[in-house]
Amino acid sequence: MAYEVTYIPGDGTGPELIEATRRVLEATGVSFAWDVRQAGVDEYEAHGNPFPDETLASLKRTSVGIKGPTTTPVGSGFRSVNVLLRKELDLYACIRPCKAYAGVRTRFPETDIVIVRENTEDLYAGIEFERGSEGNVALRKALEALGAHVREDAGISIKPISVFGSERIVRAAFDYARERGRSKVTAAHKANIMKFSDGLFLEVARRVAEDYEDIEFEDRIIDNLCNQLVSRPAEYDVIVLPNLYGDIVSDLGAGMIGGLGFAGGANIGTEAAVFEATHGSAPKYKGLNKVNPTALMLSGVYMLEHLQEQDAARRMEAAIAAVIERGERVTYDLKPNRDDPSAVGTSEFADAVIEEMNQ
Numbered sequence: 104m105a106y107e108v109t110y111i112p113g114d115g116t117g118p119e120l121i122e123a124t125r126r127v128l129e130a131t132g133v134s135f136a137w138d139v140r141q142a143g144v145d146e147y148e149a150h151g152n153p154f155p156d157e158t159l160a161s162l163k164r165t166s167v168g169i170k171g172p173t174t175t176p177v178g179s180g181f182r183s184v185n186v187l188l189r190k191e192l193d194l195y196a197c198i199r200p201c202k203a204y205a206g207v208r209t210r211f212p213e214t215d216i217v218i219v220r221e222n223t224e225d226l227y228a229g230i231e232f233e234r235g236s237e238g239n240v241a242l243r244k245a246l247e248a249l250g251a252h253v254r255e256d257a258g259i260s261i262k263p264i265s266v267f268g269s270e271r272i273v274r275a276a277f278d279y280a281r282e283r284g285r286s287k288v289t290a291a292h293k294a295n296i297m298k299f300s301d302g303l304f305l306e307v308a309r310r311v312a313e314d315y316e317d318i319e320f321e322d323r324i325i326d327n328l329c330n331q332l333v334s335r336p337a338e339y340d341v342i343v344l345p346n347l348y349g350d351i352v353s354d355l356g357a358g359m360i361g362g363l364g365f366a367g368g369a370n371i372g373t374e375a376a377v378f379e380a381t382h383g384s385a386p387k388y389k390g391l392n393k394v395n396p397t398a399l400m401l402s403g404v405y406m407l408e409h410l411q412e413q414d415a416a417r418r419m420e421a422a423i424a425a426v427i428e429r430g431e432r433v434t435y436d437l438k439p440n441r442d443d444p445s446a447v448g449t450s451e452f453a454d455a456v457i458e459e460m461n462q
């Protein structure tokens with residue numbers, strides 16, 4: 104039986120990246136019934152809404168989506184499709200494996216970590232009070248009454264971290280580790296300074312860890328974690344973090360494995376899971392059949408794992424890794440010299456992966 108999957112091409116280079124990914128996914132032999140739905144700036148320009156109701160309805164119905172990147176124009180009143188998606192589907196866990204593949208130029212070739220980022224709370228919750236606003240004045244007054252002085256000319260952002268939010272993200276990290284045969288979860292925090300937000304996160308993490316005796320647990324203060332990741336990356340496995348630290352460490356991880364072109368991801372929620380690359384729509388390369396589809400292809404691998412198609416996932420990942428390691432039929436960014444005339448396009452990279460898989 105075919106898996107029904109919501110298929111969102113996105114904009115910029117999204118359509119060409121997802122087309123390359125779709126062909127490789129189909130070549131695994133797994134059957135898909137793609138429900139093609141639109142989102143992004145092209146959809147906004149055509150019909151006035153970057154995230155149509157039908158796209159959301161499709162994701163709620165199929166509960167699995169694969170998505171090309173979508174542009175968020177700066178200063179246009181246009182709301183980010185990704186923020187809307189996360190909110191509407193309560194996609195609370197952002198899972199970003201960062202593995203350095205042989206053949207990629209990186210100073211951290213032993214990196215093989217998985218970043219599990221909480222996606223709904225923390226300083227990202229959007230609870231902010233502009234300097235001088237009515238809410239800001241009222242909040243400062245309330246704080247003053249509690250003995251906390253905040254300067255009159257301060258803007259204020261609130262950092263809520265709940266037991267509920269911490270527990271479900273830490274469980275997601277341990278469940279991921281258990282399902283994938285990984286042996287350790289590290290919780291990152293700044294509990295020594297933010298005792299009641301990060302401290303709570305750490306306290307919940309320690310309690311949840313007791314339910315997973317088969318998996319080692321440790322914690323690290325976030326600044327120390329960053330230092331250690333770039334000095335001893337092999338010591339880390341699954342890392343679970345509150346939202347803001349997770350955002351920053353995801354990009355650190357992408358840098359360690361050779362760049363955004365290799366960073367795939369999964370956004371997992373209570374109602375649905377959406378698979379997409381970490382990078383954006385790279386609009387300057389739109390329509391040029393040039394950019395590297397690896398990150399979206401790896402997101403496709405994670406989708407296969409989510410669908411319990413482990414064998415297909417393993418074959419697809421191995422084929423991508425082999426093409427990268429050989430370094431012949433790869434995109435410009437994977438060549439030692441970016442002007443190398445032997446670089447192939449997005450679509451030809453997909454051809455190479457399909458041939459590799461069919462061998």
Ligand code: NAD
Nearest residue numbers: 172173174175176185364381382383384385394395396436
């Ligand atoms: P970007 O990731 O689109 O591109 C930055 C640069 O990285 C590109 O110019 C290119 O040189 C390189 N790059 C990115 N992906 C690549 C690939 N697959 N292969 C080779 N090189 C690649 O970042 P940006 O320019 O900051 O953002 C462009 C738009 O994308 C913005 O509107 C942003 O809001 C949006 N965005 C969307 C998502 C998403 O949909 N998930 C994520 C991040 C950014």
